[in-house]
Amino acid sequence: MDSCSVCKKEAVVFIPYSKKHLCEIHFIEMFDRRFRKTLREFSLLKKGERIAVGLSGGKDSCALLHSLVQLNLPLDLVAVTINEGIANYREKTLETAKRECKKLGIEHIVLDFKNEAGMMLDEIVKNDSENIPCSHCGVIRRYLLNKGAREAGADKLALGHNLDDVAQTVMMNIMRNEPSRLARFNTPFVNDRKFVQRIRPFLKTPEREIAIYCILKEIEIESIECPYTRFAFRAHVRSILNNMEERFPGTKFRVVNSFLEIEDALQAKYTKTGLGFCRQCGEPSANEICMFCKNIKMYKGC
């Protein structure tokens, strides 16, 4: 067994991009330190704020909730879970979300697709074989998370998106030639009072390390993937990036850092246009009719 690069005790994990072996204590220390550093670096939180945590019940959002609680800052935390209605998947993660909130004493709000969109995702998918499920789900989930966070009176919406997710999003937008979406990634419609500012405190934390953190911290999560994931464009990009990371450790960090480096320039170019509200529902939208209303109309029509 290798010994910890810091204290020489038995290591439990190897970090390829820094070539370090770490014991349990020093891994958790590194993880927590990076979390706090990210919060400071991007000024993500202010004392006294009400923070809604988008809690799917997966490892990322559960670890995020734990990390935020552990900060011991005067924050007012509330968890928001979206129930899309995906059989054999959401019931289990919803249970996990409920249990974690109870354990940590956090207020928990659950919003159903059924109530808001008129039907559950499984039904939407059944009625529409042309589009991949994730395209609908992403639109509705983002819309409802924002609405849920706003109605809960939150100043910000914290998402569990990790380094891998962000690197994938950057590459996807480039591969689809949608640089304007990248410009809106961190600060979309930031001046609209209807839009709750999103923060991603794990944007510099690799997915693998969140999984290890959950195990070491005994955060019990269902290691269950959304059954629709395999259909998504994202799944391909994920596999490409994982391949690159294995051969060239640090690739994901470099992709995300490159994006952060050019983010200002992207925003200057794109975000001045397209701010507004949906004519139908009044929610923030880049178009006259928001994607949510457009999709809902389509489902009901078919």
Ligand SMILES: [Zn+2]
């Ligand atoms: Zn150590």
Ligand SMILES: [Zn+2]
């Ligand atoms: Zn709308």
